[in-house]
Structure formats: C-alpha cells, structure tokens
Amino acid sequence: MSSKGEILKRIKANQPQLVSELPDLNLLGSEQFDVLETYKTVLKGIGGDPVEVADYNEIINYIKSNYNLEKRLITTLPELSEIASLDWKTVDPHSLQDVELTVVKAHFGVAENSGLWVTDDILGQRVAPFIAQYLAIIVHKKDLVPTMQQAYDRIGKMEYGFGTFIAGPSKTADIEQSLVLGAHGARGLIVFLLD
C-alpha cells in the first residue's frame, strides 16, 4: 500500500511548527499511603480476593480446600507441582479450554489499582490467565508498589513479547450497569500475598 508517504507528508505539513516539551514525570507518584492495606482494599473493591500466606505450603493447602483437584489445574511454578500440572507450556493454546484454575506468579503488584504485572515468560502461554475458569496469582508483599508511576519505573526497559496488568476477575457491566463477574476470562481472582 502506498499511502504511508502521503499520510506522513500531510501530517508534517499540518502539525504545529513548535515542538512542545514533554512534562516532568518525577512530579507524580508521591502520594503516601499504606501500600499493603490499600492493595487489599482496592482488590476487594473490584471483586478479587486477597489471601495473605507465609509460604507455598499455605498456598497448596488453600487450593486443596477451595478447588476441585479432579479438574485441570495448571501452573508455571514447580513449587506447586503437587496440585497443578507443569507440562502444558508448549501445547496448542486451544487445548487449555478445560482449565479450571491457572496459578502464576506476578513480577509485582500496584496498590492504587490492585493490578498485577505479568509477562509471557512467567505466564507459560499468553492465553493461560484468560482461558481458565479461575485464576490465582502469587505476589510477594515486598513487590507491591504504590502507583503506576513506580510500576513503569520498575518495568523500565524490560523485554517481553506480551505483558499485562491484571486487576481483578474478568467482568462486565454492559447490561444495565449491573456488575457481573466472569465475562470471558476468569470468574474469580485470588491474589496470594506472600511474605
């Protein structure tokens, strides 16, 4: 297609003569609040469940008592091999359609919106957190940052093919503004806050 040159020419002719400076982002993100408490409050507010745990054993016990282990549980974490399978990273992503629970670990979480930053290298497959009926994400308490400002400082030049902030379970309010959890993705999100 040959439109590129034409479009760029028109843009160049029509954009303002003077280049405006970029603002200083360091002025942002100075808000002070209790990071862990805020994280939990915001997560609950958008339909997620925070669960504080001391170690992986507690996570295993929690999953054992809250999910049906007869169903397909998958994870990327060898620590959880007792309850979830690890050998699905190279299968056809469509075959993950029957997954009941996906458990992954986040790089870090953001207190102001409860978002968790995950990238494809820790997701195993990009579709894994979306296609499962339920989702559990583990994050270290020390890896919670206050706002998105610190979040992008932390991401910096990080290399990834795909990355996403996940904040709560999939949801919709498209029918008369009634909130319904579980639109297309996970119906519920547990966030294990690890010491």
Add this chain to the structure above:
Amino acid sequence: MSSEKIIQHSEAAAKFNKDVERVNWHDETLWFVRAKRDKSAHQIADWELLRETASQIKFNVLSNIHDYLVEFEANAQRNGIIVHWAADAKEHNEIVHSIMAKHDVKQMVKSKSMLTEECHLNDYLAEKGIEVIDSDLGEYIVQLRKEPPSHIVLPAIHLKKEDVSETFHEHLGTEKGNFNPQYLTESARQSLRNTFLTRKVALTGVNFAVAETGEFVVCTNEGNADMGAHLADVHIACMGFEKLIPKREHLGVFLRLLARSATGQPITTFSSHFKKPRDGKEMHILIVDNGRSTQLGREDFRNSLKCIRCGACMNTCPVYRRSGGHSYHNAVAGPIGSILAPNLDMSKNADLPFASTLCGSCTNVCPVKIDIHDQLYKWRQVLVKEGHTPKAKTVAMKTMATVLANPTVFNIAGKSGRFVMKNIPGMVNNKMNKWYDQREMPDVPEESFREWYKKNSRESKEKGNE
C-alpha cells in the same frame, strides 16, 4: 454516503424524548457513571496534576507526530509486527480484507474498536462474505440487534435488561422473560467462548501505541481482546494515528486516567501490552488517517486529537444523557464526537456542534483537558460561515441582526412583539416557533426596559431637583 438522508440531531432526539420514562432512566444511568468517575478521581491526590501532565504529553505528541510515527513503525517492524498505513476508511477496510483473503479465512472475532465502527468495517466485510462477531458484550448485543453502539465505552447503555433478554431469546435461545443480567451474561459467555476457540483471525482496537518500543496497549474489562488475540493465528490491530504516545513510561499517566474517567474503576481489568507476535503467528497494525491529518491542521480543533476515548464527556453531557447516542448519527457520539464529526463531513454533521448547552461540564471532566465546549462554539461559527446551517436559522439570525442594529426597528419590533404575545398568543405559541417547542413563553412586560428607564430616570431627576 453523503447522499444519504441524515436525520438531524434535534429530530432524532425528539423521537428519543417521546418515552419520558426511558429518557429519565437513561439520564440517571449515565449520571450514575459520572458520579462514580468523580468519586474515583477525588481519591487521587495528584488528579489535576495527572490531567495537566497527560495534556502536555499529548501536546508534545501532536507537535511531533510525524517523527513518532516513523519511530513507532521502525520499532514495531523490529518486533516482528507487520505495519500498514491507510489514508481513509476505504483503504482501512481493504487492507483488513486483504489480510483475511491472504489467509483464506471467512470468519473474524472482533474486540471493541470504535475506529472500525467509524470505517463501517463490519458492513464492508459482510459484503465480501466474511462473518464478523463482536465479542465485547455490549457490542455483541447491539450487533445482534443490527444497531450501532450508542456510546464508545458502554455500547448498549440505551438498552434495558428486558431488551437484552428479548434479543438473546431470539438469537441465543435463552429463556423468555429471564431478565437476570448474570444469566444473560453467562449465555453470551458460552456462545462467545466457542467463537474464540474457532476463529483464526482476531481484530482489536488500540488504546495506546508507544513510539519508543513499538508496542501497543489494549484495555478491556472482559478479557475479550486477549481471548481473541491469543487463540488466533492472526491478530490485526487498528489504530488512528493519534493513539501514539512517546515512551512506555507515559502509559503510567494514561492508564491512571483512562478507566477512572470512563467508569470510575481504578484501572481496566486487563491492560495488555502487545509487543511481538507469538512464535509462528502474525501480528498486523493498521495506522489510519481518515481525516485526522486534516483535523491536525485546523488549529482551533487540533486538540480534539488528544482524546483517549474514555467517554467522560458523554456521561456528563446534559444533552447526550437526554437524547441518546444514536441521535448523533456518528460512530463517536456526545460532545467529543460532535467535534470530530464535522471534520469528517461538514454538511452531514453540521447539526452536531449545536447539540450542546455549552455548559462546559465536558471540558471539566476531560482527562486530557480538551477545550471541548470552546471547540463546539468555534465549530458553530465555522459552520455558519461555510453555509452549513439550516435556512430557517440563517434567515432568523439575519433578521435578528438587522433588528438589533437599528434602534427604531428594534423599538417597533419590541412593541409589536409584546402586543402579539399578549393579545394574540396563538401567533407565537405554535409549531412554527422552534423556541416554543420545548419551552413556555414568558409573561409579557407592560413596557420595554427603555420605556421604563426613560420614565424612571426622569422621575429620579425630578426627585433629585426637589
């Protein structure tokens, strides 16, 4: 397209206004969203600083967009993304179709993209025998009903759950009379899951594209963009060129503003950064102009290209809330749509900048500080000058100008006006008088201000002399 008969906003709004109960409900529903936005914004100490920062970033983008686009394309290509450029809607649609044709695929799953609405992609592909299924629940509902979305964030906001129930009963075989949103959403989930699992091509919109890294971000609450894109062999992402931002770190500013302004959420459930295609799969980006470069050259309206499509201006607009999105006959409705639409076609959309009270509420809630109500006011002047306003209005305004410019004529007009309104009100209070349409006419004073002043100033002078 331009030969189509367009129903004017006021006419369409009058139809919408016939069902008073529904109008009140529509008004309250949107105000509820607006109130959530306020609550959410007030929780951020830096809110005003964020708005100002976002606005400045967008200024920088607009003044340097040529170079950023070149940078973005190079980086995206380095990431393995195939980049296309489309001058207008037609070319956009042709490119999408050519990708489908190359892969010999006749079905597509789409995530919400207002740009494809603007380009009427669905209709175009349908003509080519390609089935498109919109996967955002609101879009899915309006698509089944063969309606366009009435809001850029809440596409089915004009519908009640009874309407959705009826639509799903007809198309998905759900239980008749079951109005439960949970039940209805679950039915759509089951039906669309099958769609996601079987489509080879997924199309999404783009919320932000980053020049520095060549990646783009798609925000959804439902996860539909991700379900589509991660299961398909080909991911096509369509963006207006103004979606560009300079650096990855700037996403921090915009992601803090977008969902809070749109629905009052702290952030959308998923803010997905697509940088590279999956191994062996294809990722395409279409960079679309479709009138945007013209708008860039209109100094008074350039700022409208800062828009991040949050819909806050619609939710707060007293005219939008009481006239409904469909009365705007444009893919983007409400205040911002009324600025963007005349740029695309002045004669077709000349009515839209007049569909505003100019109260300024839109400007106050805009997360990137677009001077929306000022631009609406400026469009009115441009449209009148270029002769795009209705004849009756032009004649009325010209008459008014003559009357106001001549004291004698003004006096006579005032006197006869007062006489007519008092003694033969039927001559004024009728359908010919557009002002009377939705208002009570005022009580007529006994005398004009000038007469009153003359009398009183004489009296006070006389008093002063005593």
